[in-house]
Amino acid sequence: MSNNLLMVTMRKWVEVSLVLAKVMEQEGIELLAPKLHLANGKEIRLSLEIVDKTEVQEKGA
Secondary structure: OOHHHHHHHHHHHHHHHHHHHHHHHHHOOOEEOOEEEOOOOOEEEOOEEOOOHHHHHHHHO
């Protein structure tokens, strides 16, 4: 995959992820992690997690 195609694909993934995150917030979903099966038998896992920065900072302190 060319670097340009990778960048375009990543940009689209980010755009769609932002829309999905908005729906997740509306539905009260914090983590979405589907598994996809490729034609060659391999499996890939995607994940999108909504993280509260305040909670993360408090836990790290």
